[in-house]
Amino acid sequence: MDLRFPDAPGLDDLRTYVARAKAADDDGAIRLQAAGATLAAYVGILPGSGLMGEGAVIGLRVMPLAEPADVDTTVSLASVTDRLAREGSGSTTLPLPPTTVSVGWAAMAPPRSGWERVGAVSAEDVYTVAREGIAEVASGAPADAGSQAVTALRRHVWGRLTTTTPPVPAGGAFAAHVLGFAAPGSEVTVWTCGRWTRLSTPAGHVLIR
Structure with a gap:
């Protein structure tokens, strides 16, 4: 499956975000969660400890998509980096990596309301x-x-x-x-x-x- 962005700068935004997250954790992962034409991209910056994941620090960037999508997958930052490199500058499409990874922080659901x-x-x-x-x-x-x-x-x-x-x-x-x-x-x-x-x-x- 592919994620399609409105324009090349939109995909470049994701490219920059992934590169920054990878600099913080070279072996890190990204959770790509799309509902309709909005993509929520979560990255783990610091792992938590214990069963409750105390101390976990997660980045979140929300981006528009050109086409509605129904996606919730967690993949390595390295695999996304590879696909972005293959697409090259000027592209508006991210082919999703087929291999998923399991990371503790991705299982934690931050509240959507009540803040x-x-x-x-x-x-x-x-x-x-x-x-x-x-x-x-x-x-x-x-x-x-x-x-x-x-x-x-x-x-x-x-x-x-x-x-x-x-x-x-x-x-x-x-x-x-x-x-x-x-x-x-x-x-x-x-x-x-x-x-x-x-x-x-x-x-x-x-x-x-």
Whole structure:
């Protein structure tokens, strides 16, 4: 099955989004969920832990389609990257990869309603939190550190709350930065619903479990 976009820039938008997500997690996945002429593209930026997936950070970009589609599939970012490369620039069609993958975050369904706005933070604050966290992870994880040590460090750095008002999980700021959602000079609104926190801009959303 193919997903058809209104124009080449529409598919290029997905191409950029996938490339950014892949830079954050080279072995990552994307959930493509289409209902009618709207595509919701979810990507996992940070994995959660435990049965409830605490600490999971998920990016969401919503895009228009040229034709209605009924799709809900989770595939590797690498497979989507390959198909986008084959299509080349100027294309408006994404052939869906046939091989699906199973990832824990894709099984979690963020609420569609019931969100309450609790405030906003500046894009500059998001950038600062993200850059400081990236530097802390890099300096605290030497080349010979084991994978468990690196995972524990990342969970510590990205799991804590920022000193902004309102405070948000640092991992959410990291995701908004790496996905390009927080443009300089813009505002990032903060929403909550039950266990979930959402950071939203016109470019996309970050969902934190």
